[in-house]
Each structure stands twice: as C-alpha cells, then as structure tokens.
Amino acid sequence: MKFQPTRCPCKSPECDSSPSFQYQRRGRFRRACDGREVQRFQCKRCKRTFSTQTFRVDYRLRQPALERRVFSSLISKVTQRQAARDLHCSRGLVARRNKTYGMHCRAFHEQMIFERGSSLSWSGCFLLDELETYEHNRRLKPLTVPVLVHKPSYCILYATVGKLPPRRPLSKANLRKLAALERAEGTRRSESRTKVAECFDVLEAITQKSGAVAVRTDEKHTYRALLQERFGERLLHSRTNSKVRRTFRNPLFAVNHTFAMLRDGLSRLVRRTWAGSKEREKLEWHLWIYAAWRNYVRPITNARPNETAAMVAGLAPRMLEVSELLQWKVPARSPHNERSQNPSRPPRAVP
Ligand SMILES: [Zn+2]
Known part of the structure; x- marks a missing residue:
C-alpha cells in the first residue's frame, strides 16, 4: 500500500x-x-x-547503510568508540544515533502500549526491581535503574534512571572529589522513590481501572507504600527476600534475567568495565533501545524463535524487523496523561 x-x-x-x-x-x-x-x-x-x-526515522540521516549496523552495535555490548572504529564513522555519529534511536524507541513503545489500551486485561503478575550502576564514578555517582517487567511475557514495560547518593565509606581522595562535586552540583540525593513511583504510574495507566493487580518485588519498604497509594484494596503484593538464590525457581526470575541480559547487551552496564556511563541521560536512551529490541525484535527465548515478548504481552501482532522498528517516526507521548488529550491519533506504529 x-x-x-x-x-x-x-x-x-x-x-x-x-x-x-x-x-x-x-x-x-x-x-x-x-x-x-x-x-x-x-x-x-x-x-x-x-x-x-x-x-521516517532516517529523515536527514546521511549514511543509511550504517544505520542498521550502528543499531546492532548498541545492543551487542560494543562500546561507542569501538563501533566508530568498526564502521569507519565518528564517535559523535554513534552518540547521536544513541539519542535518536533511544527517543524513538521509547515513543514507539509508548505508542504500542497506547494502542493496546488499558481495557484489555493482562495475564499474570508484574515484577519490579532496581539495578544499580553509576555515571562517571562508581562510588561518587551511583545510579538506580528501576525496571518494570510483565512476568509471563518478559516484556520490559518501563525503565528509567535516577540518582543515588555517594556510596560510603569514601577514601580521602574521593572525599576531596566529593567536596568539589557538591560545590558544583549540590548534594546528591536519592531519586529512587520518585523513579519507582514513575514505574507504578505507568502500571496504573496500563491496567484496568477495576480488579486485582498482582505485583511482586523484593522487601524494600517504599514499594509497598507506593503500590498501596495507587491500587489500595486491589493490590496483590508478594515479596521475595533479595538473598534468595537467583535461579530459575526464584519468583523474581523474569526481572533478574532481564537485568542479566541488560548487563550482557549494553556495554555500559557490564561489570568492571572501561565503558561505564558518563551521563545518566544517555544511559536512559541506551536502555530504551535495548528494551524496544528485546520486546519487539528478539525472540522471547532461544527455544521460541517465532515469538516476541510483545506478542505474548499483546502489544504487537507479529515479530518486527529492526528496519520496521526504525521506520516511521512516532510523535512523543507520555503514558501518564495521553488518554484523553490527543483526539487526532497518529498512524498505527505496526500496520
Ligand atoms: Zn500544513
């Protein structure tokens, strides 16, 4: 057509x-x-x-032959510098694509969630946990990455990045650096609570307005309070001690496994790496690229090669190619407030 x-x-x-x-x-x-x-x-x-x-997403991008390869570097644990060397392009190009694709993938996912609608019920429960990483300095600038996962489909429904306070005790050298940092940027406070609340806002927006909502987390106290604020009596909250062995039998397996995949797919999340994030905003774009690829393009498991997480979650009717994911621009929308505001709906993301 x-x-x-x-x-x-x-x-x-x-x-x-x-x-x-x-x-x-x-x-x-x-x-x-x-x-x-x-x-x-x-x-x-x-x-x-x-x-x-x-x-189109590649509007005004001058090297279309590179696009697919830059995208695959970003989800394959290749650092931005190494991707630039491999593809004979500048490091700036890879960094710019990280932003373009990250913003696009997020908008694409939000569009798919919007098209699915909140009236359709979700089977099974939702899992939330926080991954810890850092920007620039592991001790002075730690970060939290709360991720909301739909358990039966392994679909990453929402991911975000927030600051954490410095990890103490600090060495004398780090204390001096911290003092300089606080003079420049102010005291670094935890954003964990607000960022986790964002995840639960999304959960509230995508689920039905009545009926039970089943959520499983670890035993951190803030989760219970935040969930109760949103779901009250409808909440079915189960908790798993974070010391329980993280095997397939662990009830939080789907989210632990998602974290393991993120650590294996995103160069900046690998442990003891030279490629750690420098800025949290860029980590967030990178996360969305991975989430969209994981949800819509990658088979759900190696044993189920013809099915994606998004198909099981009811977000997409079929498996997508990277070229389809990166084909049409999607006007940015936020799942918190889009329900009634936009009467002229954009074209369907997947025809
Ligand atoms: Zn006009």
Missing part, C-alpha cells in the same frame, strides 16, 4: 487543529545516498511541501 500522510508536519496550530488534512502529490525525487524513490506532497492549507521521508 502506498504511503499516505495523515497530518501536516509543519506543526503550526492552524494545521494541527484543522479537522481535515488535505494534501496534493507534488512529484518524486530519487535519494542520492541510496537511490530510493521518494514521493513529495504539499499541504493545501499552509502550502508547505514535504515527502514520505519527512515521516
């Missing part, structure tokens, strides 16, 4: 609020970088011209 634009990309309030979007075809052109033929259009209201390419 031929591509048909559903909105004007000019973003002016007049075009955005206009009830009927009308356009005209305005010839074609051939892209110099890959020879692909592209249809041009013109908006009948604002007269702005645009093309099929305007709506």
Whole structure:
C-alpha cells in the first residue's frame, strides 16, 4: 500500500487543529545516498511541501547503510568508540544515533502500549526491581535503574534512571572529589522513590481501572507504600527476600534475567568495565533501545524463535524487523496523561 500522510508536519496550530488534512502529490525525487524513490506532497492549507521521508526515522540521516549496523552495535555490548572504529564513522555519529534511536524507541513503545489500551486485561503478575550502576564514578555517582517487567511475557514495560547518593565509606581522595562535586552540583540525593513511583504510574495507566493487580518485588519498604497509594484494596503484593538464590525457581526470575541480559547487551552496564556511563541521560536512551529490541525484535527465548515478548504481552501482532522498528517516526507521548488529550491519533506504529 502506498504511503499516505495523515497530518501536516509543519506543526503550526492552524494545521494541527484543522479537522481535515488535505494534501496534493507534488512529484518524486530519487535519494542520492541510496537511490530510493521518494514521493513529495504539499499541504493545501499552509502550502508547505514535504515527502514520505519527512515521516521516517532516517529523515536527514546521511549514511543509511550504517544505520542498521550502528543499531546492532548498541545492543551487542560494543562500546561507542569501538563501533566508530568498526564502521569507519565518528564517535559523535554513534552518540547521536544513541539519542535518536533511544527517543524513538521509547515513543514507539509508548505508542504500542497506547494502542493496546488499558481495557484489555493482562495475564499474570508484574515484577519490579532496581539495578544499580553509576555515571562517571562508581562510588561518587551511583545510579538506580528501576525496571518494570510483565512476568509471563518478559516484556520490559518501563525503565528509567535516577540518582543515588555517594556510596560510603569514601577514601580521602574521593572525599576531596566529593567536596568539589557538591560545590558544583549540590548534594546528591536519592531519586529512587520518585523513579519507582514513575514505574507504578505507568502500571496504573496500563491496567484496568477495576480488579486485582498482582505485583511482586523484593522487601524494600517504599514499594509497598507506593503500590498501596495507587491500587489500595486491589493490590496483590508478594515479596521475595533479595538473598534468595537467583535461579530459575526464584519468583523474581523474569526481572533478574532481564537485568542479566541488560548487563550482557549494553556495554555500559557490564561489570568492571572501561565503558561505564558518563551521563545518566544517555544511559536512559541506551536502555530504551535495548528494551524496544528485546520486546519487539528478539525472540522471547532461544527455544521460541517465532515469538516476541510483545506478542505474548499483546502489544504487537507479529515479530518486527529492526528496519520496521526504525521506520516511521512516532510523535512523543507520555503514558501518564495521553488518554484523553490527543483526539487526532497518529498512524498505527505496526500496520
Ligand atoms: Zn500544513
């Protein structure tokens, strides 16, 4: 089927609020970088011209042949410097793609969650746990990465990154560095509670408004309080001591396994690595790239090669290719507040 634009990309309030979007075809052109033929259009209201390419993730990216390979480096434990050496491109290009793809993958996932809707019930329970890592300095700038996983499907529903206070005791040299750091950035306080609350907000948004919600976590006290605030009587909360052996029989296996996969797939999360994160924002983009690949592209397990986590969770009707995941831009939305605000729904992410 031929591509048909559903909105004007000019973003002016007049075009955005206009009830009927009308356009005209305005010839074609051939892209110099890959020879692909592209249809041009013109908006009948604002007269702005645009093309099929305007709506694609690789809009204005000049080396299309590299895109797939940069993406696969980012999910294959290759550091950004090594990817740049392998692909004969600059380190800046890899860093920019980390941002572009990270933001896109997050928007894509949120769109899929939105399309699934909260009225459809979820089978099984949800697991939440926090992975610990750091930015720049392991002792002075630790980070927490709360991840919400749907147990039967291993689907990563939400992941975020928050600051943690310095890990004490500190050496004399580190104490001096900490004093300088606090002068520059202020005291580093824990964001664990707010970031975990974000995960539970998402859980509240994606589940039905009535009926029980089953969640399993470890024994950290804040989880119980935050969950009770949101679900009250509907909450079925079970807790597992974090000292229980982390085998397949551990009730938190799905989330422990997700952490193990993240540590194996993301160069910056590998233990005792030279490639640790420098900035937490970039870690968050990188996490979303991995989450989207894990949910929509990678088979759920090696024994089930034709099924993805998103298919089991009811988020996608079929397995996607990386090229499909990275095909169409998705307007950014937040699962907390999108329910009623956006009457003009964007085109389906997976046709
Ligand atoms: Zn327009």
